[in-house]
Amino acid sequence: MQAPRALCRHTIKQFGKRYAHQPAQSTYNDLPQPQGSWQTHHDAAQRRYNAHLVIGIGALIGTIAFGKVAGLLETYSDNPEHPAVIESYK
Template structure:
């Protein structure tokens, strides 16, 4: 018990002392203002158009992948849309 206390207490004290001195030393920190924020530069439309081309390409690629998956699934028999229903119901005499 005493050995553990002797080994851990100095380590804990040094960490606490270091953290206290780093964050609460009382030195003055300059107040942040709007002038410290990054300023926009260049044409916003150029960046906007580049992003829109990228997003449109992703959308077209996604729609193409979905369409290809549906066509492949239907051709291989994995998907059944149940749109081929009969013209009129079956006439079953056993239910009457």
């Protein structure tokens, strides 16, 4: 009776082992330290963002202008003063 129980315990201990270790505790000394002026990085990022904005607005205006000139875009801004008379509707 004791032998199967001992064998079971031994097997469970073998399969139940965890070989992982606890991670090292991190401290504030492990965090990255700020270096250089934040203003120069901020200005460079803003120049890049503003360039993307200008390119996007230019592409939008160019697309609208091309669509209007090519006749692909109808804005219906030229309303007639009198409705059209269509004989087939009568």
